[in-house]
Amino acid sequence: MNKITLLNIRLSIIVTxxxxxxxxxxxxxxxxxxxxxxxxxENLNVDTFRNGDxxxxxxxxxxxxxxxxxxxxxxxxxxxxxxxxxxxxxxxxWYAVNDPRGLTPCGWHTPNDQEWTxxxxxxxxxxx
Numbered sequence: 001m002n003k004i005t006l007l008n009i010r011l012s013i014i015v016t017x018x019x020x021x022x023x024x025x026x027x028x029x030x031x032x033x034x035x036x037x038x039x040x041x042e043n044l045n046v047d048t049f050r051n052g053d054x055x056x057x058x059x060x061x062x063x064x065x066x067x068x069x070x071x072x073x074x075x076x077x078x079x080x081x082x083x084x085x086x087x088x089x090x091x092x093x094w095y096a097v098n099d100p101r102g103l104t105p106c107g108w109h110t111p112n113d114q115e116w117t118x119x120x121x122x123x124x125x126x127x128x
Contacts, residue, residue: 042089
């Protein structure tokens, strides 16, 4: 196979995966199987841990940095714009992601590096 054929195959895989995500989202499902993995169809958008404890919102870059220095869990909207929450969900610092109270809904977990690598490779690798 030549490079153009391989590129077309990779693009087809990515387009198919994105189409499946779109279809499942439109029909109200909250997960999609990609390869051997199951992924949420939307970005995480919670402001509490599994036990109900609130996670503090960092409303500015300064507050985000302060929470990190204090090693406290925090979340923010992309570019600190509330409207971005509808598109991207919330962004979480390491202390929220790694908190033993659990950030993701029951039955879910934050993907580790190996899981991201598996997804990336299934969709054609980093060069696609």
